[in-house]
Ligand SMILES: Cc1ncc(C[n+]2csc(CCOP(=O)(O)OP(=O)(O)O)c2C)c(N)n1
């Protein structure tokens with residue numbers, strides 16, 4: 322066995338289930354060793370796609386994601402996706418060949434590159450480290466929720482590896498809850514408590530609902546945890562830019578906001594304005610750094626969200642809190658974006674993106690997993706296409722990159738093969754990430770890709786257009802995205818008005834033997850309200 326093979330075998334032994342990558346000479350053996358160890362390998366067509374697929378797969382499966390790339394350009398191509406993963410604290414191991422010889426065309430300072438984007442850099446520097454370093458990379462990724470680059474120098478990879486591939490079992494670590502008493506006291510005194518659950522709460526629905534039932538709390542989530550409380554009569558859906566008018570009103574009415582695994586950033590709080598002055602703020606988080614980030618906490622409780630919720634629940638006497646019959650009736654009547662009246666602006670061969678999204682929500686099977694790219698359009702699918710639970714929404718937006726949506730949908734689809742994958746993209750993001758259309762077809766994924774096509778970088782158009790700036794750099798002639806998709810093996814429908822959605826219904830009826838691309842020519846007279854919010858943060 323050579324070192325490259327020992328590294329691959331060791332990661333397989335750690336419990337890696339799926340790996341993504343683009344294989345070149347520098348990661349050929351390590352990738353084949355993963356496969357030999359029982360790991361499913363998914364070939365992407367661009368390393369940026371591979372990184373984002375692994376990120377989305379990790380988020381939706383709860384497992385460590387693995388990416389395998391060639392030295393140098395293989396890694397630089399992956400960087401945007403890796404940055405997204407690192408910012409999102411996705412547990413990810415990146416296996417990269419490394420040309421340590423400075424004269425090599427492939428040489429770059431890979432460790433510096435990794436740390437520059439928030440990842441952890443490690444290296445297998447000597448043959449005897451092959452297994453221990455691989456196991457350490459896996460442990461740090463999982464235990465510390467980090468994106469770890471494991472550099473594999475070419476000469477070390479090729480060296481013989483002596484010895485067994487024995488992976489030491491990592492001890493589980495759950496820090497004890499600190500501060501539960503004080504949180505229980507605050508909940509016992511609050512008239513109108515609201516829970517906002519974030520990424521760190523996605524595993525804790527039951528515990529949070531049980532506590533909220535006792536404390537009389539309303540339930541909301543950040544965008545990345547969308548769907549967590551779906552089905553609860555007290556679910557306000559997403560807090561922040563995508564929040565309904567009712568959610569905004571009720572969250573602003575809270576006298577206690579408890580953020581569970583959620584840092585209350587500018588998106589979740591509309592630049593802090595959703596938290597009323599005078600309201601108490603509590604954050605429950607594994608990482609105390611969250612307590613002072615963004616909207617500051619009056620109280621920080623350290624620990625795992627589920628464990629803290631359990632510890633607090635036994636200390637809170639049941640009370641009505643915010644859960645009056647009036648609030649229940651309003652959540653029933655106004656709790657969804659679909660309940661908010663709007664004027665349909667479809668016409669002239671273009672469809673209103675709200676009408677499009679509502680139409681798709683009606684037509685597509687409810688057991689779905691929705692991935693959203695970035696851009697002006699992004700709120701429409703986020704707000705109008707419902708998801709069944711927190712496993713139905715994958716939002717790779719921590720780096721705000723466009724072009725990640727399609728790969729996100731692929732990774733999510735592989736984590737949840739029981740669900741219909743839906744990728745919602747702008748025309749800009751779709752064309753940027755288009756390398757992976759072939760991957761969707763090759764993998765046989767029954768995906769629906771929806772492109773909200775305004776023939777522009779709409780975000781820029783709506784930001785700068787009203788000020789009279791020239792827009793030639795951000796507008797494009799029409800592109801036949803349906804034909805492009807058919808060329809890749811997709812079925813495709815062009816939608817220029819509500820009537821064209823019949824083509825989507827036909828595809829849904831079956832046999833769904835090919836993925837579907839919905840090329841929607843959307844109206845674009847004005848920008849979206851969440852976009853204004855976004856630009857305030859620049
Ligand atoms: C990689 C990257 N490049 C550029 C940007 C700046 N940017 C933000 S939104 C946007 C336009 C996206 O266009 P499209 O996907 O068509 O969505 P639309 O805004 O038109 O709805 C651009 C270029 C970015 N966020 N990420």
Ligand SMILES: [Mg+2]
Nearest residue numbers: 747748777779
């Ligand atoms: Mg566009």
